Amino acid sequence: MKLCKKVKVVDVRPFGQPMTAGPEFFELRLENPGWDEWKPGQFVMLRPTSFGLEHVWARPFSIAMCDKQELTLFIQRVGRGTAHIAALEPGDHVLVWGPLGTSFVQEPDTHTLLLAGGVGIAPFKGYAILHPKRDNLRLVFAHRASARCYPYEQLADAVKAERVQEEKPEHLARVITLLHERISQYADGLVLACGPAPFLTTVRKYALEYGARCQLSLENRMACGVGACLGCVTPGVDGENRRVCVEGPVFWAQDIALGGGK
Amino acid sequence: MMDTTVRLPGLTLKNPVLTASGTFGFGLEFEDFGDLRTLGGIVVKGMSLKPRQGNPMPRVAETACGMLNAIGIQNPGVESFIKNKLPHLPWEDTAIIANLYACTAEEFGELADILSAEEGVAALEVNVSCPNVKEGGAAFGQDPVQIGRVTEAVKAKARNKPVMVKLSPNVADIGVCARAAEAGGADMLSLINTVTGMAVDLVTRKPLLANVIGGLSGPAIKPVALRCVHQAVRAVKIPIIGLGGIVTARDALEFILVGAHAIQVGTANFLRPDAAFRLVQQLPKDMEIIGIGSLDELRGTLVLPGA
Numbered sequence: 001m002k003l004c005k006k007v008k009v010v011d012v013r014p015f016g017q018p019m020t021a022g023p024e025f026f027e028l029r030l031e032n033p034g035w036d037e038w039k040p041g042q043f044v045m046l047r048p049t050s051f052g053l054e055h056v057w058a059r060p061f062s063i064a065m066c067d068k069q070e071l072t073l074f075i076q077r078v079g080r081g082t083a084h085i086a087a088l089e090p091g092d093h094v095l096v097w098g099p100l101g102t103s104f105v106q107e108p109d110t111h112t113l114l115l116a117g118g119v120g121i122a123p124f125k126g127y128a129i130l131h132p133k134r135d136n137l138r139l140v141f142a143h144r145a146s147a148r149c150y151p152y153e154q155l156a157d158a159v160k161a162e163r164v165q166e167e168k169p170e171h172l173a174r175v176i177t178l179l180h181e182r183i184s185q186y187a188d189g190l191v192l193a194c195g196p197a198p199f200l201t202t203v204r205k206y207a208l209e210y211g212a213r214c215q216l217s218l219e220n221r222m223a224c225g226v227g228a229c230l231g232c233v234t235p236g237v238d239g240e241n242r243r244v245c246v247e248g249p250v251f252w253a254q255d256i257a258l259g260g261g262k
Numbered sequence: 263m264m265d266t267t268v269r270l271p272g273l274t275l276k277n278p279v280l281t282a283s284g285t286f287g288f289g290l291e292f293e294d295f296g297d298l299r300t301l302g303g304i305v306v307k308g309m310s311l312k313p314r315q316g317n318p319m320p321r322v323a324e325t326a327c328g329m330l331n332a333i334g335i336q337n338p339g340v341e342s343f344i345k346n347k348l349p350h351l352p353w354e355d356t357a358i359i360a361n362l363y364a365c366t367a368e369e370f371g372e373l374a375d376i377l378s379a380e381e382g383v384a385a386l387e388v389n390v391s392c393p394n395v396k397e398g399g400a401a402f403g404q405d406p407v408q409i410g411r412v413t414e415a416v417k418a419k420a421r422n423k424p425v426m427v428k429l430s431p432n433v434a435d436i437g438v439c440a441r442a443a444e445a446g447g448a449d450m451l452s453l454i455n456t457v458t459g460m461a462v463d464l465v466t467r468k469p470l471l472a473n474v475i476g477g478l479s480g481p482a483i484k485p486v487a488l489r490c491v492h493q494a495v496r497a498v499k500i501p502i503i504g505l506g507g508i509v510t511a512r513d514a515l516e517f518i519l520v521g522a523h524a525i526q527v528g529t530a531n532f533l534r535p536d537a538a539f540r541l542v543q544q545l546p547k548d549m550e551i552i553g554i555g556s557l558d559e560l561r562g563t564l565v566l567p568g569a
Contacts, residue, residue: 002294004536047534053327053481053509056529081324097295097535223322223329223532226295228287228307230336231322241315241336246291 002226004097005033009088010070016148022086025119025149027064028073033096038066039103040127041194041217041250045225046073047095050084059085060222060245062194063099064151065126071096074122074151100225102250104192104215108132113186113212114139114159115179115203117195121150123217124194128158135160140182142166142175142199176202186212191253193217201259214253220244234258264546265556268302268524270501271449272424273385275302275357275524278514278557279542282505282528283308283361283387283428284333285479286538288347292531296539303357305452305526306343308389310363311373313339323461323470328480328507329529330459332473335363335389340376353382359426361387362416367408371415378421386423388416388448391430391455403430403455406442413446424449426503429494431483432458436490437497444498452503452526453494454487480529481507488520495521495562509533511544515552521562 008031014023028046040063047058059081065072077086088094104127114124114137121141131137139161141152147163155161164178165171183191183206193203194217207214220232227246235257236242242256266277280303286292289304298304316336323330338346343360351358360377364370370388377383390412391403402408409427417425427443429436431454440451456477461470469475487506494502504522508514509530517525530537554560 004295004534055324056327056329056480056533057324058532058534095534221320221322221324223324223331223529224285224287224291224535226287226535227291228285229322229331229532230284230307230316230333231320231331233316233319233336239315 001036002097002100003033003035004095006093006095007031007033007071009090009092009094011090012086012088015150016146022077022083024077024086025145026075026086027151028075028085028088030071030073030094030096032066032069032071033098035066035099038063038099040123040130041103042099042101043249044071044073044096044098044100045222046085048084048088049093050087051081055081055084057081057223058095058097058225060219060225062122062217062249063126064122065129074119074125076119097225101245102248104217104250105190106131107190108136110136111186111189112137113182113189113191115191115193115195116141117199118143119150120193120195120199120217121152121155122194125151125155127192128155134158138182140164140178142179142195179203180206183207183212184210186210191215197258204253204258207253215250216253216256216258217249218244218251218256219249264549266545268557270424270523272422273357277302277542277545278518278524279538279545280305280357280359280503280524280526281531281538282526283389284331285528285531288343289351290347292535295535299352299355300542301356301538302524302542303359303384304351305359305361305387306347307337308335308361308363309337309340309343309373310335311340311369313337313342318472320470320472321476323476325459325461325478326482328478328482329532330461330471330476330478331456332471332476334473340373344376344380348380348382351382353384357384358382359385359387361389361428363389367411367415370412371419374416375419378419378423383423385426386416386420387426387428387452388412389428389455391428403439404433406438409439409442410446413443413448417447426450426452428455429453429490430455431486431490436493440494440497444500448500450501450503450523451494451498452505454483454490454506457483457486479506481509483507484513488516491517491522492520492564509537511541511548514541514545515548515560518557518560519564521564523561
């Protein structure tokens with residue numbers, strides 16, 4: 001059951017930066033909207049009151065964690081919409097609808113590789129916390145900004161983790177090399193990835209090459225988040241469009257066509 | 263008890279609030295956010311004879327107080343609608359209005375023939391005004407002769423279902439288009455469809471839509487919509503359903519004041535998924551605040567200068 005609820009902001013906690021207004025990387029903690037259940041990989045649509053009529057769309061964010069008290073999101077400020085969200089203060093109200101979309105599979109006894117690119121690390125926080133056999137998880141985190149800007153340390157405390165930074169375009173090769181190497185080790189396991197489209201395209205390529213079962217969490221601009229507007233579609237390998245908000249955001253890698261190819 | 267009933271030719275609505283085509287899916291997507299039966303009606307996503315995948319991505323972009331879309335009528339086709347969607351909709355309790363899209367008058371007639379045979383379809387809305395497909399829509403919508411021809415073709419196959427023709431604002435004279443639809447036999451009109459527009463990215467130097475040009479909707483176009491409804495009301499005798507940028511119940515009442523019989527809620531469904539349901543709840547309260555007991559007391563009572 002999806003709910004649309006007005007909830008209070010508990011805290012806006014910047015990562016890797018001083019406590020100044022409008023941080024670039026931050027954790028947004030909200031009151032739990034009264035959900036019965038949710039699964040890692042699902043997302044919410046979030047709309048601060050300050051959007052007014054200027055912004056007609058809410059913004060989609062992966063759920064980092066949700067417990068009985070709080071819903072936590074991890075957000076990077078990129079445009080005017082996220083600037084409004086970064087400027088939120090405790091006690092402010094936001095409208096949230098969710099939980100939305102599909103989730104990552106959880107197979108406790110399968111060796112599972114978590115591949116996160118930048119803010120794509122968000123869903124893996126909840127995934128790791130709720131996984132009954134964390135020894136079977138391994139995280140690879142590729143990032144551009146300093147690792148302190150992301151909830152990486154929290155995750156590295158919970159699961160086996162390594163990271164690779166792409167400070168300059170020349171570093172891209174070492175990201176690709178690491179992804180290739182790790183995926184090749186998980187041919188019999190499970191590979192779960194969340195990050196920007198080129199990152200997912202690379203993951204998909206190696207996962208299919210090594211025959212690893214692989215799920216990818218996609219992002220797209222969304223107007224409604226509930227499957228109505230058809231603005232967020234992505235083509236399947238069969239040529240049929242899939243709605244990222246409903247049939248996704250988490251897809252099996254072999255079902256969708258990424259990067260224009262099959 | 264406030265009376266919000268709207269009587270249209272061959273169609274009685276329990277309240278004037280319809281959801282606009284393309285913004286409310288097939289209605290079922292919104293079941294978790296409100297009771298569909300409380301709506302005056304649901305105009306479902308535009309459908310064609312055969313399934314369509316629509317335009318390439320990206321095909322939506324947010325703009326100030328609005329959005330652009332160039333979806334291109336992606337839809338599963340009329341047969342799939344009838345088989346997979348209609349049986350799940352509460353058509354006995356709320357008006358389900360099918361939105362028809364085709365490239366020729368003959369195809370429009372064929373669609374009307376198929377849909378008008380369905381007990382669950384309360385009315386047909388004819389999309390002669392989609393700006394996002396090269397063939398059909400836009401060309402029809404800007405040519406009064408074609409509007410009349412398409413309306414006649416649909417009306418000829420509509421059986422007892424009322425026909426609503428959805429007009430484009432992207433024309434020199436909306437009154438001429440309104441009269442063409444009326445002369446073609448339309449039972450009512452809905453307006454406006456989106457206003458053509460575009461948005462660009464200064465960094466990539468590319469348009470924000472793959473289709474380059476799309477249709478603008480949302481609060482940004484409400485003044486355009488009110489102007490078009492105002493002009494259309496004066497051009498024809500048939501009822502008009504107003505839409506374009508309606509978010510609040512007060513917005514809805516403004517369209518009634520200008521002369522609309524009912525309204526459609528479109529982009530507001532993206533502001534929040536319970537927008538249409540909330541508007542239905544709020545409407546009687548705002549009617550009371552402005553001191554009217556029925557919509558008839560307000561409809562078309564706009565006081566013009568010199569009157």
